[in-house]
Amino acid sequence: MTRVVTVDPERPDPQVIAEAAEVIRRGGLVAFPTETVYGLGANALDAVAVRRIFEAKGRPATDPLIVHIAHMGQLGLVASAVPPAARALALAFWAGPLTLVLPKKPVVPDEVTAGLASVAVRVPAHRVARALMETSGVPVAAPSANRFSRPSPTCAAHVLADLDGRVDLILDGGPTPIGVESSIVDCTCDPPALLRPGGITREQILAHVPTLTVRDGRGAVATAQAAPGQLLRHYAPAAMLTLFEGAESDLQARLGREARTRSAQGQRVGILAPEEDVMALAPVLAAQAASGRVLLRAYGRRAEPEKAAQALFAALRALDAEAPDVILAAGIGVLSIGAAVHDRLMRAAEGRVVRV
Numbered sequence: 001m002t003r004v005v006t007v008d009p010e011r012p013d014p015q016v017i018a019e020a021a022e023v024i025r026r027g028g029l030v031a032f033p034t035e036t037v038y039g040l041g042a043n044a045l046d047a048v049a050v051r052r053i054f055e056a057k058g059r060p061a062t063d064p065l066i067v068h069i070a071h072m073g074q075l076g077l078v079a080s081a082v083p084p085a086a087r088a089l090a091l092a093f094w095a096g097p098l099t100l101v102l103p104k105k106p107v108v109p110d111e112v113t114a115g116l117a118s119v120a121v122r123v124p125a126h127r128v129a130r131a132l133m134e135t136s137g138v139p140v141a142a143p144s145a146n147r148f149s150r151p152s153p154t155c156a157a158h159v160l161a162d163l164d165g166r167v168d169l170i171l172d173g174g175p176t177p178i179g180v181e182s183s184i185v186d187c188t189c190d191p192p193a194l195l196r197p198g199g200i201t202r203e204q205i206l207a208h209v210p211t212l213t214v215r216d217g218r219g220a221v222a223t224a225q226a227a228p229g230q231l232l233r234h235y236a237p238a239a240m241l242t243l244f245e246g247a248e249s250d251l252q253a254r255l256g257r258e259a260r261t262r263s264a265q266g267q268r269v270g271i272l273a274p275e276e277d278v279m280a281l282a283p284v285l286a287a288q289a290a291s292g293r294v295l296l297r298a299y300g301r302r303a304e305p306e307k308a309a310q311a312l313f314a315a316l317r318a319l320d321a322e323a324p325d326v327i328l329a330a331g332i333g334v335l336s337i338g339a340a341v342h343d344r345l346m347r348a349a350e351g352r353v354v355r356v
Helices: 014-025 047-057 072-077 084-093 127-136 156-163 202-206 248-264 275-284 286-290 305-321 338-348
Strands: 003-006 030-033 038-043 066-068 098-103 118-122 169-172 183-186 193-196 240-245 269-273 294-298 326-330 353-355
Touching (some): 014 038, 014 127, 038 047, 038 127, 038 156, 072 084, 084 098, 156 305, 183 202, 240 248, 240 338, 248 269, 248 275, 248 286, 269 275, 269 305, 275 286, 286 294, 305 326, 305 338
Parallel strands (some): 030 169, 240 326, 269 294, 269 326
Antiparallel strands (some): 098 118
């Protein structure tokens, strides 16, 4: 059985952290909170331990991991070079939700990097994660602590639901404050490329790297990926999800029509949308909702994008648990952290995007 230990996210108990660090050092797996989502950690320099991550998650070996370090001074443990753009971004955003892809040192096992010559690295800001890195004394490889391709975990209960019996220890530090994964910038190319939008926005990165390009990865499982989060199907619920985009009023009208049509055909329809859309749709779909044929779930407001991002995965998991046949989803736009929400929903939909 997996052991779950509650830990104060602001003042983690040193004894609890020491126990978790010992699990890491002896080759075990520890799930822990970061500011983005919960990570599933193992000693990044222990190939056998890293393989346990892939086995626990059911993750393909072609999908590389992010290596977490305690501070910028540890970059030399895993990276063979730090280009000027990478150094500027690290100084600006570490500790925080930014991952940098850098040339790797030979000591980093191929299991971590999908056999590539680069390694993804970040310094987490969450105090529990930082304490674990510092106390374990080793870089920690950690993807999200969930089954592969499922919605990411933003609380310990999500981790336990996916990985109970598959990991040694879960540190329960409460809900994660950002709720979507780190942004990833590839600094092995010139100009650097944004591979995944996340907790640090494109606009923030551009302020430090004006030449930044954007690479919209939609890779296949059979091919080694440049970084995590590049596969077209990712973050996906059990129900088939379709993402709808458009002006707010047009979007609400289309979601209403689509939900009425599908429910009339006998489907149980889930709607995952900002609060503004759910409030507009509630009276329109009152009869279908009362009969249980339509399930409405809000994940925040467009007017508060950071809160919407924080609530996204928990709302998606909760809606999926109600066993709809299909999920119709709407985003919060593509500005600021809305781009990260859009990316997660697009991949949860496996590219099924309807523009209205």
